[in-house]
Amino acid sequence: MNGLELATPFALALLPAPLLLRAFFGVRAAPGGGLPLPATIRERLGAGASANRLRLSWREIAAALAWIGLVLALAGPRVAGEVAALPAAGRDIMLALDLSGSMTKTDFELDGVAASRLAVLKHVGAELIRRRAGDRIGLVVFAETAFAAAPSSFDLRAVSATLEEMEIGLVGRSTAIGEGLGLALKRLSDSTAPSRLVILLSDGANNTGSSEPAAVAELARGMGVKIFTIGLGVDDTSSKPDDPDAVDFAALQHIAEIGGGAAFRARTGAELGAATRAIEALVAGPAPAPPTIIFREFWIYPGALAFVAAAALVLSTRERR
Template sequence: MSLSTALAGFDFAAPLAFLALPAPLLLPLLARRLPRARRAPAGAILTPRALAERFSGAAGAGARRTVAPAKILAALAWAALVVALAGPRSLSAAPATPVSGRDIMFTLDLSGSMAVEDFEIDGRPASRVDALKKVGAELIARRAGDRVGLVVFAEKAYAAAPLSFDVDAVARTLRDTPLGIVGHSTAIGEGLGLALRRLSQSSAPSRVIVLLSDGSNDAGTTDPNEVARLAAALGVRVYTIGMGVIDTKTFNGLGDPVDFEALQKLAAIGGGEAFRAKDTAGLEAASRAIEALVVGEAGVSAGVERRALWPWPAAFAFLATAAFALTRGRGAGFAPS
């Protein structure tokens, strides 16, 4: 249905139901054409003439008094029931939603080293995972118009949220995912592989993987570089963000360094770019930079909101049927002498 039609404000979900409207008139006509059943002989009860006249006169008067209202109520009940079956509904234009044609899989490291508190949030010490959840959830929530999915990994990879336009729901999933749910090691290849598998089923013109990690690939059997090559062959770009104050070049034996060189290589193979985040501000800057790189013109998708109205005619049909039953009940009584 077009938007202009929807703005008319009303339609029926099953308009063919109105074909049943003349059924009460047609059924008696069809019944008359059916062959009559033979009646078996039956006995008769002799009733005194005066008593028979009194009974027949009272019943006839009651029937005459109730036949017109009963027919009207029956007709109204049937008509209201048919209207309810047709599914009346009100229509209104839904708010327009931008549609970008991009599918983005956020692939986030939740290994044990993400518990290290070398970041700050609002001037207070915070763990890497807390910073990742804060900045990552904000980045996801800003991707209105994109289909966004979420893969978390450590020793194993887990698809936490499928590709969806509901970016707020994906952001909530990230905030609610606990550390350690998929182990404590870092299997970057497994996380990338699962994200690529989800995007390989997508027909979107632009497909992107955003990988946030703080360590080197030390678990799993999948080579992340091979996954990046496959991603490039499939037209999927890979962006990486390395989280951590110390990297493998400046590592002095203390702390948990980030293998930024490996993340740079992944991004280069995958046709994207690599960013380094030493603190929360750097993480926010990296997310903004990636956001700018994957930006593009967005189309607009307008929808229609439908509200079912069938309970109203259904309730009227029920009341009319109840009134019909009461009217028939009163008409079946005998007139006073």
């Protein structure tokens, strides 16, 4: 906590303004005739006037307090304090998540209990989002089509809640990887963040949509957006090419290679969590942010003094009438 300071200290230059105005534009006695007075009476009147001039009436005091309070309020007395800010990572992250029908397959475990791929994805994805304090994170989901579920935001709790509400069937049941990746890039196109990346997670192969994933990855490289991919599932097309639920990890590797990122394989929930942490480790750590300066304002107190003094003057004027 710092000491008392003034927001606009030059306002104090207004303090002598009434005295200056009175000195330069004081009321002059109106010319006119009058009866001549004896010298002794004039001397007594003069002495009395001088004594009265040395005394200030309460109205003059109230006017002075009103002016002083007003000027002090304009000067803005305040006390500055520091509040630690969140680390400014300077990243915009879009999560592109597969919600195709194969995500309902129960071949994973969550806390020792059999769980669907979607349930594990929600659990691990929510943890990832909550860990990214200081980043802006958005959410795109895709299956037969792509849908922007959550815009880029620092409100990680809201993005995490949106992920946990996602259900299979919202955007079809096929797998349009190119469409999901393309929409994620579109959401990052207006970002001015120094670091932009897409984390693409899929448990299948690109089997629908008009956009080729490799072509979209080329576009991402031209935009300076890095792509990281995670292949989710026990089997992949290299070992079981005829399995409709097998993940095309070779294609995901190719996308990540073009996009300047890295590809990860996740056959269990633990491997999925490790993959997300590995991606975080590959991205530069957060930069220290300067503390946020907040001010405790005190102008209200001299302002209240000015108001009370001015109100007293107005009331006394009405009573005299």
